[in-house]
Amino acid sequence: MSVLIAAAGAILIGLAALDAITTTLAASTAAGPLTSRLGRWWWRAAHRLARRPDSRWLTSAGPAVAVLTLGTWLLWAGWTLVFSASPEAVLQDPEGVPADGWARAYFAGFSVFTLGVGDYVPNGPVWQLLTVVAVVSGLALTTMAITYLVPVVSAVTQRRQQASSIAGLGTTPPTLILNGWNHRGWNYLEHRLAQLADAITLTAERHRAYPILHYFHSAEPEQELRAQLAVLDDAVTLLQLGSRDGPHPAVLAEVRQAVELLLERAGTPAHGTPPPPLTLTPLRAAGLALVDEHTFARRLAELDEHRRRLYGFAVETKWEPDDTPADTSDRP
Numbered sequence: 001m002s003v004l005i006a007a008a009g010a011i012l013i014g015l016a017a018l019d020a021i022t023t024t025l026a027a028s029t030a031a032g033p034l035t036s037r038l039g040r041w042w043w044r045a046a047h048r049l050a051r052r053p054d055s056r057w058l059t060s061a062g063p064a065v066a067v068l069t070l071g072t073w074l075l076w077a078g079w080t081l082v083f084s085a086s087p088e089a090v091l092q093d094p095e096g097v098p099a100d101g102w103a104r105a106y107f108a109g110f111s112v113f114t115l116g117v118g119d120y121v122p123n124g125p126v127w128q129l130l131t132v133v134a135v136v137s138g139l140a141l142t143t144m145a146i147t148y149l150v151p152v153v154s155a156v157t158q159r160r161q162q163a164s165s166i167a168g169l170g171t172t173p174p175t176l177i178l179n180g181w182n183h184r185g186w187n188y189l190e191h192r193l194a195q196l197a198d199a200i201t202l203t204a205e206r207h208r209a210y211p212i213l214h215y216f217h218s219a220e221p222e223q224e225l226r227a228q229l230a231v232l233d234d235a236v237t238l239l240q241l242g243s244r245d246g247p248h249p250a251v252l253a254e255v256r257q258a259v260e261l262l263l264e265r266a267g268t269p270a271h272g273t274p275p276p277p278l279t280l281t282p283l284r285a286a287g288l289a290l291v292d293e294h295t296f297a298r299r300l301a302e303l304d305e306h307r308r309r310l311y312g313f314a315v316e317t318k319w320e321p322d323d324t325p326a327d328t329s330d331r332p
């Protein structure tokens with residue numbers, strides 16, 4: 001029996017179990033070591049290969065990371081090594097001939113995935129016991145994976161719904177503000193902003209519980225929360241820093257706090273390129289009571305770090321905050 005091969009298999013099994021437990025059960029921490037590294041590697045590769053924001057490299061990144069981080073392939077490899085540690089660990093039934101390398105991988109696979117195929121059998125009580133452990137580990141990992149992925153799909157859907165809600169209010173910050181102003185008050189916009197603040201806070205906590213959410217990308221800018229969030233936050237900035245008689249300050253602060261929480265949960269650094277400049281001109285032309293441009297520019301400079309982080313969050317998906325849908329007939 002090769003102790004080194006068995007030890008290598010045990011290490012792979014332990015790594016798969018640790019990553020699965022850390023990712024699926026420890027909702028207050030980051031993803032497991034395997035999930036974190038694979039997710040970052042795959043997303044960076046997809047981002048470099050994508051030439052357009054609606055590229056299939058980006059839209060398929062989330063599902064690909066989800067499949068890669070299930071850990072079943074690592075568990076399978078680990079048990080293959082364990083059953084390869086002894087030349088007589090697995091026998092072909094009914095001849096009793098020792099299984100070759102491919103047959104051991106086959107045996108480990110149908111054990112981990114609980115298929116119950118009986119053309120190969122473990123040889124002796126020790127290998128029979130290890131086969132039971134392999135079946136239990138595979139069943140446990142598969143159950144955790146399904147339990148983890150179902151709410152991830154729901155969270156992705158709700159995140160797109162939030163993006164669509166923001167886009168419905170307005171596709172640019174001035175448009176969003178003017179659509180919510182009825183020349184008499186801000187009741188409608190205040191109500192919608194409060195709803196969005198709650199939804200964004202929930203999405204932020206889901207990014208913490210399900211880190212692979214970061215790698216799901218929409219082919220339509222109206223459904224990409226990272227792009228629409230920049231529009232919403234810039235609208236809040238215009239109202240907070242430039243309006244003399246805007247929505248209730250508590251509502252605006254609630255939205256800003258929710259956005260900052262999401263940026264923190266996503267671990268977004270400040271972008272090297274300055275975000276697009278903001279101006280009060282469209283709002284001034286519409287008749288809103290505003291501060292002078294010098295005062296607004298001074299206040300805006302104090303938000304430079306926050307806006308750079310938000311801009312980096314948006315352009316990471318290659319969608320600019322003011323992008324419009326492109327022809328998707330030939331996506332690279």
